Amino acid sequence: MEQTVEQKLKALYELQTIHTKIDKIRQVRGELPMEVADLEDDVAGLETRIQKIKGELDDLEDDIVTRKNLIKEAQSNIKKYETQLNEVKNNREYDAISKEIEIQGLDIQVSEKKIREFGFEIVTKTQVYEKALADFEARKNDLNAKKDELGTITAETEKEENELNAQAEKATVNIEERLLIAYNRLRGNAKNGLAVVTIQRDSCAGCFNQIPPQRQSDIRQRKKIIVCEHCGRILVDEQMALEAETV
Numbered sequence: 001m002e003q004t005v006e007q008k009l010k011a012l013y014e015l016q017t018i019h020t021k022i023d024k025i026r027q028v029r030g031e032l033p034m035e036v037a038d039l040e041d042d043v044a045g046l047e048t049r050i051q052k053i054k055g056e057l058d059d060l061e062d063d064i065v066t067r068k069n070l071i072k073e074a075q076s077n078i079k080k081y082e083t084q085l086n087e088v089k090n091n092r093e094y095d096a097i098s099k100e101i102e103i104q105g106l107d108i109q110v111s112e113k114k115i116r117e118f119g120f121e122i123v124t125k126t127q128v129y130e131k132a133l134a135d136f137e138a139r140k141n142d143l144n145a146k147k148d149e150l151g152t153i154t155a156e157t158e159k160e161e162n163e164l165n166a167q168a169e170k171a172t173v174n175i176e177e178r179l180l181i182a183y184n185r186l187r188g189n190a191k192n193g194l195a196v197v198t199i200q201r202d203s204c205a206g207c208f209n210q211i212p213p214q215r216q217s218d219i220r221q222r223k224k225i226i227v228c229e230h231c232g233r234i235l236v237d238e239q240m241a242l243e244a245e246t247v
Helices: 005-029 032-085 091-172 177-189 213-221 238-246
Strands: 196-200 234-236
Touching (some): 005 091, 005 234, 005 238, 032 091, 177 234
Parallel strands (some): 196 234
């Protein structure tokens, strides 16, 4: 059976009333879900940074061990070459072995220099690492606190919100698809989520612009769906709001 315009308007206003209640519940949560998401990103980012710095510190420690082993190897070679010096038979052999000893000595100096550089880098990176750890713990504590706060609010309102969502789902059955699409588009575009509004003090309750007397009269007759000339919201008369409250 084809719905009358009045029935269509009542169905739309009923859906809007339910959605407004849901919006109010979500307003109680406010920015908390976004704050939690942002903190989760911060914590994940710091965790990645900490792992990266820890890897760099481990690599530096490995580099120091490698350089120390090279020094030991060079020192061992020097001893070996020094023994060989006692057994040389000519100046050419003596010069060649002396050159090898000199090269090994230079290798030791290079490795010692590198060890000092690595040590300095470790000190610097350790400071960065410790700060990142402190930031990580602080952000993690903030995240846990916000999660607890959000969890408390959600627990208090979850049952009511689920019931309202079920009511909204049921209410959409009474609205033709064309009107429902228009309603959802209006709700999505409106900051306050209002797609259907009443006349208040001769004005649109959505944008507060004046509604001409003749247009108000047409709205009250409920013969056709009328939208606000300024904001595009669907308009219903104030009596419909009163009727909805008594249902």
